[in-house]
Amino acid sequence: MNTDAILTLRGVRKAFGATEIIRGVDLDLRPQERHALIGPNGAGKSTVFHLVSGHYTPSAGEIALAGRRIEGKGPQAINRLGLARSFQITNIFPGLTVFENLRLAVMRPRGLQFCLWKRIGRDATIRRETERLLEQVRLQHRASTLAGEMSYSEQRSLEIAMTLASDPKVILLDEPMAGMSNEETAYTSDLIRTVTQGRALLIVEHDMQVVFALSDRISVLVYGQVIATGTPQEIRANPAVKEAYLGEEVSA
Numbered sequence: 748m749n750t751d752a753i754l755t756l757r758g759v760r761k762a763f764g765a766t767e768i769i770r771g772v773d774l775d776l777r778p779q780e781r782h783a784l785i786g787p788n789g790a791g792k793s794t795v796f797h798l799v800s801g802h803y804t805p806s807a808g809e810i811a812l813a814g815r816r817i818e819g820k821g822p823q824a825i826n827r828l829g830l831a832r833s834f835q836i837t838n839i840f841p842g843l844t845v846f847e848n849l850r851l852a853v854m855r856p857r858g859l860q861f862c863l864w865k866r867i868g869r870d871a872t873i874r875r876e877t878e879r880l881l882e883q884v885r886l887q888h889r890a891s892t893l894a895g896e897m898s899y900s901e902q903r904s905l906e907i908a909m910t911l912a913s914d915p916k917v918i919l920l921d922e923p924m925a926g927m928s929n930e931e932t933a934y935t936s937d938l939i940r941t942v943t944q945g946r947a948l949l950i951v952e953h954d955m956q957v958v959f960a961l962s963d964r965i966s967v968l969v970y971g972q973v974i975a976t977g978t979p980q981e982i983r984a985n986p987a988v989k990e991a992y993l994g995e996e997v998s999a
């Protein structure tokens with residue numbers, strides 16, 4: 748395995764019944780890079796995310812996070828090893844305030860270390876961390892607003908903050924701009940650029956303008972295989988990628 752990479756997939760396969768959806772994916776995510784996974788509808792992008800985050804187990808192949816094999820481990824174990832994922836579907840509690848939602852996310856990884864006589868000190872630490880994350884995603888002014896009363900794009904900012912709460916080395920974002928206006932997309936794209944600094948990001952996103960502006964590298968998934976990985980310029984110039992996006996048959 749490539750030891751320079753923070754996340755490595757080698758020969759990863761996933762079949763549902765007789766149908767093989769992921770057909771031998773190789774992918775390297777470098778530390779601190781922003782890497783987009785793109786491809787036509789149904790190519791298997793969400794399935795790759797499910798495999799990496801531990802929601803699915805590969806039928807074959809190896810996945811390593813910071814040099815440790817993680818295929819077959821569950822989502823919580825993988826999260827503890829330094830990978831956090833946000834979902835297409837919003838994960839927040841609409842009836843809790845923004846602060847309460849984020850505090851829950853901050854407490855979760857610390858839950859097992861809870862210790863009664865240290866409660867006050869620990870609460871202060873948790874409060875400070877919650878405030879720091881709120882500030883990072885520019886939601887301080889919304890701390891006491893019910894999460895369900897915020898705009899969709901503000902809810903996505905909260906969700907990004909919740910993803911950061913476990914201080915992950917690797918962040919997976921699944922279509923963070925889905926359903927956003929152009930203005931919200933530009934805002935969220937800038938936010939993602941800022942908050943993921945110092946971490947590795949793997950992002951699935953359909954907005955190609957965002958993908959090409961945000962990514963250091965892009966991998967293209969077609970019929971469950973990565974047909975190209977490269978810089979935005981390399982991907983733009985790649986004939987096989989052009990062919991895939993013209994909707995023609997691609998033999999990978």
Ligand SMILES: Nc1ncnc2c1ncn2[C@@H]1O[C@H](COP(=O)(O)OP(=O)(O)OP(=O)(O)O)[C@@H](O)[C@H]1O
Pocket residue numbers: 763768786787788789790791792793794795
């Ligand atoms: N649990 C499952 N059981 C059976 N088939 C599945 C399952 N999950 C996904 N698939 C199939 O795998 C294929 C890839 O789906 P996936 O959602 O990973 O694609 P995608 O690239 O994320 O698509 P989109 O861009 O439309 O979100 C689809 O044909 C889908 O129907």
